Amino acid sequence: xxxxxxxxxxxxxxxxxxxGLTGCGGHGIVSTDGPQAEAxxxxxxxxxxHAAPAPPPTxxxxxxxxxxxxxxxxxxxxxxxxxxxxADMTAAEGPRAAAGEHFDNPGLIALLRELKVPATVFMxxxxxxxxxxxxxxxxxxxxxxxxxxxxxxYAFASPCYGLPTVAKDDMRADAARATASFRKAGVRNTxxxxxxxxxxxxxxxxxxxxxxxxxxxxxxVISGDAFATNPDAVADQVLDGVRPGSLVVMHxxxxxxxxxxxAVSQVVPELRSRGYRFVKVSDLIRxxxx
Numbered sequence: 506x507x508x509x510x511x512x513x514x515x516x517x518x519x520x521x522x523x524x525g526l527t528g529c530g531g532h533g534i535v536s537t538d539g540p541q542a543e544a545x546x547x548x549x550x551x552x553x554x555h556a557a558p559a560p561p562p563t564x565x566x567x568x569x570x571x572x573x574x575x576x577x578x579x580x581x582x583x584x585x586x587x588x589x590x591x592a593d594m595t596a597a598e599g600p601r602a603a604a605g606e607h608f609d610n611p612g613l614i615a616l617l618r619e620l621k622v623p624a625t626v627f628m629x630x631x632x633x634x635x636x637x638x639x640x641x642x643x644x645x646x647x648x649x650x651x652x653x654x655x656x657x658x659y660a661f662a663s664p665c666y667g668l669p670t671v672a673k674d675d676m677r678a679d680a681a682r683a684t685a686s687f688r689k690a691g692v693r694n695t696x697x698x699x700x701x702x703x704x705x706x707x708x709x710x711x712x713x714x715x716x717x718x719x720x721x722x723x724x725x726v727i728s729g730d731a732f733a734t735n736p737d738a739v740a741d742q743v744l745d746g747v748r749p750g751s752l753v754v755m756h757x758x759x760x761x762x763x764x765x766x767x768a769v770s771q772v773v774p775e776l777r778s779r780g781y782r783f784v785k786v787s788d789l790i791r792x793x794x795x
Contacts, residue, residue: 561650561696562791563720571711572699577725578750578789584781586747587789588617588769589625589724590757591700592640594632595668596657602635607759609636613766614643614757620773623648625786626757627700627722628692630656630683637690644692650785652698653719656682661713665705676713696787698722704754722786724754728768731756736767743772747781750789 564573578585594608602608609632617624626643628651633640644651655661656679660668671679680699687695699719701710706721714721726746730739743753755769756762773783 561698561787562794563697563718564790564794566715567711569712570715571708572714572717572719572721574706574711574721574723575786575790575793576723577752579793580748580750582750582792584749584779585784585789585792586749586751586753586776586781587625587784587786588622588753588755589627589700589722589786590755590765591654592626592628592632592757593654593658593761594629594635594758595659596631598631599635608632608761609639610757610759610762610766611639613769614639616766616769618646618648620769621648622769622773622783623785624783625650625652625696625698625722627652627654627698628683628687629654629658630686631658633683633686633690633692640687641691644687644690644694647694650694650696650787651687651692652696652700652722652786653680653683654700655679655702656686658702660703660705661701661710662705662707665703668703668705673709673713676710677716680714680717680719698786720790722752724752726751726753728753728755728765730762730765730768732761733764736764736771739764739768740771740775743768744775747776752786752789
């Protein structure tokens with residue numbers, strides 16, 4: 506091949522390469538102005554806009570606008586059950602925590618994660634103040650949702666297991682203070698549910714909390730784990746009481762419920778073998794509203 510022929514061939518190849526770069530939008534080759542550029546810009550798809558997640562479901566206000574109360578899910582909605590855990594600590598128990606008493610239970614939370622059991626944690630604001638890293642970790646995990654269990658864990662109706670009583674005029678502020686503690690600790694997955702300390706309430710407390718627009722959540726299965734020392738007895742009580750739609754109350758504090766994690770390790774596989782599926786309280790309420 507002559508020099509002239511080789512030169513012609515090289516120029517032809519170069520033209521093909523440059524043409525290919527032009528078609529792919531090669532940098533330094535294609536003009537960024539003019540109709541072609543406008544057409545390319547118009548052809549770029551707009552960024553996807555993700556819809557905001559739906560807010561957690563709540564119940565409609567009760568009589569006279571009082572806070573509504575939820576006790577369990579639908580009995581005909583399938584074999585589902587919600588485990589709930591009260592992370593209790595009263596406003597007066599700070600010195601006991603400082604002395605080494607454990608009101609947390611990280612082993613229980615680790616077990617729920619290991620078993621992949623979704624759960625709702627009813628947390629006092631004082632607990633979140635004492636254990637902000639744990640509160641933040643629980644609240645950041647999509648497996649869990651965090652609900653309000655008051656700030657002080659004092660009674661909203663009396664008598665109530667010997668708990669000090671919150672004055673009616675202070676009830677709303679006590680609940681709001683817990684919400685502020687969650688925010689301060691960085692708790693993210695919060696839901697607008699409230700559990701009365703000791704489960705004690707009356708019409709006055711339901712009216713006092715109404716402006717907070719929360720749903721009060723009770724239970725239909727008492728685990729009996731508070732101050733229990735026999736995990737088998739706790740597990741048996743839960744297993745005997747669960748029905749479709751049940752809402753179980755347990756505790757997340759080593760001080761007052763030292764065998765809860767052992768009981769849970771029995772309850773979860775047994776209920777699964779019976780065909781039950783674990784859900785959060787928000788799931789039960791959402792299904793009940795259909």
